[in-house]
Amino acid sequence: MSGCSTCSTLxxxxxxxxxxxxxxxxxxxxxxKMNTFDWLSNMETPAKYQFDIFEVRFKNGRKDFFxxxxxxxxxxxxxxxxxVPNGHHLGYVSxxxxxxxxxxxxxxxxxxDEIRTIYRVxxxxxxxxxxxxxxxxNPTMFRSREIINELKLQMKLTDVEYQADNSKATFxxxxxxxxxxxxxxxxxxxxxxxxxxxxxxSLRQEAGRLGGIGSCGRExxxxxxxxxxxxxxxxxxxxxxxxxxxxKLSGQCGRLKCCLNYELETYMDALKDIPKVDTGLLTDxxxxxxxKTDIFRKIMWFGYKNDNAWxxxxxxxxxEIQKMNADGKKPExxxxxxxxxxxxxxxxxxxxxxxxxxxxxxxGKSKPKNKNRRKKKRGGKSNFNKKKPE
Numbered sequence: 001m002s003g004c005s006t007c008s009t010l011x012x013x014x015x016x017x018x019x020x021x022x023x024x025x026x027x028x029x030x031x032x033k034m035n036t037f038d039w040l041s042n043m044e045t046p047a048k049y050q051f052d053i054f055e056v057r058f059k060n061g062r063k064d065f066f067x068x069x070x071x072x073x074x075x076x077x078x079x080x081x082x083x084v085p086n087g088h089h090l091g092y093v094s095x096x097x098x099x100x101x102x103x104x105x106x107x108x109x110x111x112x113d114e115i116r117t118i119y120r121v122x123x124x125x126x127x128x129x130x131x132x133x134x135x136x137x138n139p140t141m142f143r144s145r146e147i148i149n150e151l152k153l154q155m156k157l158t159d160v161e162y163q164a165d166n167s168k169a170t171f172x173x174x175x176x177x178x179x180x181x182x183x184x185x186x187x188x189x190x191x192x193x194x195x196x197x198x199x200x201x202s203l204r205q206e207a208g209r210l211g212g213i214g215s216c217g218r219e220x221x222x223x224x225x226x227x228x229x230x231x232x233x234x235x236x237x238x239x240x241x242x243x244x245x246x247x248k249l250s251g252q253c254g255r256l257k258c259c260l261n262y263e264l265e266t267y268m269d270a271l272k273d274i275p276k277v278d279t280g281l282l283t284d285x286x287x288x289x290x291x292k293t294d295i296f297r298k299i300m301w302f303g304y305k306n307d308n309a310w311x312x313x314x315x316x317x318x319x320e321i322q323k324m325n326a327d328g329k330k331p332e333x334x335x336x337x338x339x340x341x342x343x344x345x346x347x348x349x350x351x352x353x354x355x356x357x358x359x360x361x362x363x364g365k366s367k368p369k370n371k372n373r374r375k376k377k378r379g380g381k382s383n384f385n386k387k388k389p390e
Contacts, residue, residue, distance in 0.1 A: 034061030034224065036095050036103070038076065053115060055095035055103060056082055059161045060209040061223070063094060065109055066118045079122035081164070086195075090122055090130045090164035130164045137162055140192055144171065147187050155179045158206045168195040174206050204229045207253035214251065221258055232256040236264050239271060241293060270295045274315060281321045284332050302334055308357075311335065 034057070052068050066082045068074060078093050095103065104111065122130075141160040148157060155175040162169050169192065173179075181198055188196045201209070208222030222229070237249055237260055251257045274295060280287040281302060288302035291310050300318055301310040311334045313321075321331055 056091040
């Protein structure tokens with residue numbers, strides 16, 4: 001297996017992209033980075049109603065829309081030569097039909113004359129020329145990083161993409177502050193004899209272009225399907241009762257994980273029924289502090305000071321005790337009043353620790369078993385077969 005020539009995803013051994021046609025992934029010779037499943041592929045549409053705009057994929061999952069003005073017979077996975085500013089480029093068709101219309105509506109792209117055209121299906125000569133151009137990308141990136149270090153610019157060069165006609169190179173970089181790269185552009189243009197375009201990307205976009213495996217064991221969302229990056233704050237972790245540990249909450253981009261927002265709305269709806277406990281609950285036995293909250297089961301655990309047992313209460317009981325405390329009253333215990341001569345059972349989360357405490361409460365170690373066998377191993381004599389005196 002070798003790296004995919006357009007998005008660095010694994011593909012066939014010869015490096016070619018055959019196109020999975022929505023029937024598989026890299027194992028079947030296609031490319032699934034930022035892929036969209038065509039669930040309308042089995043539906044036949046009359047020729048006069050077919051949508052004439054195609055979605056074309058370029059390096060590292062970058063996509064754009066192009067119009068098929070020449071009525072070419074094109075299918076997902078086919079290499080095509082498309083019109084780009086000041087030249088032409090080569091990409092691979094990733095989507096066709098009505099789903100392209102939906103994708104344009106989602107990305108708010110207007111169906112007007114600004115959409116560029118597809119010239120032709122790429123020939124073998126086009127593919128060979130494009131492959132030779134791509135071989136320049138890695139050496140260019142390494143040399144560009146050396147130039148950036150020489151100029152002492154505070155920026156990180158992530159990737160370089162050459163246009164198929166070898167007329168322009170796009171340099172993708174990330175930086176925390178504004179960078180004056182006018183001198184850098186002059187150096188790069190004179191070094192590589194090509195027109196240079198600098199494009200700044202965020203750290204999340206950088207992680208999506210590079211790819212990787214997340215702490216969940218799956219590929220990064222930003223490199224497989226996530227295109228819109230929303231703001232993620234630490235309050236999302238607080239609402240979900242997560243530990244505010246930066247090493248666990250941060251992704252490979254160094255920012256908070258995007259998946260913290262996935263279930264946030266569900267937690268926010270569930271928290272509406274959870275009472276807010278700023279202080280402990282007062283009872284005749286003492287003050288009980290909140291230890292843990294199960295948001296979806298609506299159970300809250302409270303514990304007394306110097307007591308290992310945690311008592312589980314439902315939210316209605318907590319609200320009842322809070323109302324009694326507000327009126328200056330205290331219940332006898334946290335548990336509900338007796339019903340039918342029985343008290344409400346409490347649940348201890350640390351029952352395993354209690355069992356260990358009972359085991360070693362008396363102190364000392366348990367007596368060793370099979371004393372006679374141990375003595376025999378040490379060379380001692382056992383009294384087991386010793387005859388009794390007559």
